[in-house]
Amino acid sequence: MGWRRRPEARGWAREALALLALVLCAPGARGRALEWYSAVVSTEYMDPQTNRTVWSVSESGRFGDSSPKEDAQGLVGVPRPADSDPEGCAPDTRFLVPGRRAAPWVALVARGGCTFKDKVLVAARRNASAVVLYNEERHGNLTAPMSHAGTGNIVVIMVSYPKGREILDLVQNGIPVKMTIGVGTRHVQEFISSQSVVFVAIAFIIMMIISLAWLIFYYIQRFLYTGSQFGSQSHRKETKKVIGQLPLHTVKHEEKGIDVDAENCAVCIENFKVKDVIRILPCKHIFHRICIDPWLLDHRTCPMCKLDVIKALGYWLEDVQETPPPEPAPGAVAANLITLQGDDRCDGNGSPSSSHESVPQGEAIFKEDAGENTALLETGRSDFQHGGPAS
Known part of the structure; x- marks a missing residue:
């Protein structure tokens, strides 16, 4: 198992x-929950080689954290090449906006060099309607969240590096590029x-x-409990052996020394009946065997006088070792105990057989039960109840 x-x-x-x-x-x-909006970026310009309008739209941008989520449009402007400041960080940065007259314009700057706030403020001082930042080359087509608190109500978005470079090259070549920014999809990301x-x-x-x-405490307690159970079972086994040495007797009709109608077992409080098997304790109190044996296994003492039955028999079960009972003084047992015989036969003159000790007047004689120890009993009914000496 x-x-x-x-x-x-x-x-x-x-x-x-x-x-x-x-x-x-x-x-x-x-x-905190990260909420951001994508931006729909639409560009329109005239191809100088084919004289055709090139138009493209994609949801490739991302609004800044502090940017208002609203539409914006205008011609794209980039830092002038002479300033050598594509990031647009210098306060005096000037922007090149091809084809611009009085129309609104959108600043396109590269990421890096300074904070997002600085870039936005520089473009805002030049009256840009929106600021578009393109990401660094190492990030490829990705965009990143931007924190630029304190920049007012100017629209700010970020686009990928390829998209930003494409528009930058067109503007630096003098091609007017019109950009329209729209609000895209709302995204919520918990992290x-x-x-x-x-x-x-x-x-x-x-x-x-x-x-x-x-767990360690639980299994230690379980181990200790199992060990104590084994010890308790061994202790009960030894106690049961000692209890088995107590005399047994079967109640018979007109039993001398026992009033069947008056005597009762102190454990079950029922009168003794004929053929009941009784156990006789060293204190001379008697009980039903089926009543007193379980009691002695648990308590070891007489229910009436509290005598320690195990010690009275000369055993010390705490050490799980038997010690020989003390030898009685010469004549002490002979004065109080008699050996019970299988049948109380007398010789032809009515006297006890010569092979046995004579029985004094008033002493009760019990038969030996089959398979049990020889029963010893003190004389008189009062000895059964009080353990007094023979009269």
């Missing part, structure tokens, strides 16, 4: 998962902050340490 885990041992994993869920859902465990990750990791480690300590 294999071992079966107890419910306490199975429950720790569920408790661990529940605790982890509470940690993740606790206030502060989650980072866990680094501090929350550290907090969850520490909480999980502590939880695992506590669970491991609890």
Whole structure:
């Protein structure tokens, strides 16, 4: 038969998962929800070689965190090549806007060199209606979130590096490019902050340490309990052997020394009946065997006088070792005990057989039960009840 885990041992994993869920859902465990909007970027210009209008539209931009989510349009302007500042960070940066007269214009600058806020403020001072930043080359077609608080109500978006370079090359070649910016799709992305990750990791480690300590404690207690059970079973086995040495007797009709109508067992409070098997304790109190044996296994004492029956027989079961009973003084047993015979035969003159000791007047004689020890009994009914000496 294999071992079966107890419910306490199975429950720790569920408790661990529940605790982890509470940690993740606790206030502060989650980072803030990231909400951002994509931007629809539309460009239009005249191809000088074919004299055809080239028009393109794609949802390739991303609005800045502090930018108003609204439409904007105008001719694209870039920092003048003579300024050698494609990032547009210098406060006196001038912009080249081909074909512009009085129409609104949109500033196109590269990412890097300074903060997003600085770039936006430089373009805003030049009356740009919107600012478009294109990402660095190493990021490819990706865009990134932008934090530029304090720039007012100017529209700010970011486009990918290829898209930005394409428009930049057209403008630097003197081709007017009209750009229209529209609001695209709303995106919501939840993420866990680094501090929350550290907090969850520490909480999980502590939880695992506590669970491991609890498991170790549980199995130590189980081991100790199993050992005590083995010791208790061995102790009860030895006690049962000692109890088996107590005399037994079967109640008969007109039993001398026992008033069948008046005597009762102190354990079950029922009168003794004919053919009842009784157990005689060293204190001379008598009980039903089926009543007193379980009592002695648990208590070891007489229910009436509290005599320690095991010690009275000369045993010390605490050490699980038997010690020989003390030898009685010469004549002490002979004065109070008699040996019971299988049948109380007398010789032809009515006197007891010469092979046995004579029985004094008033002493009760019990027969030996089949398969049981020889029963010894004090004289007189009063000796059964009070353990007094023979009269």
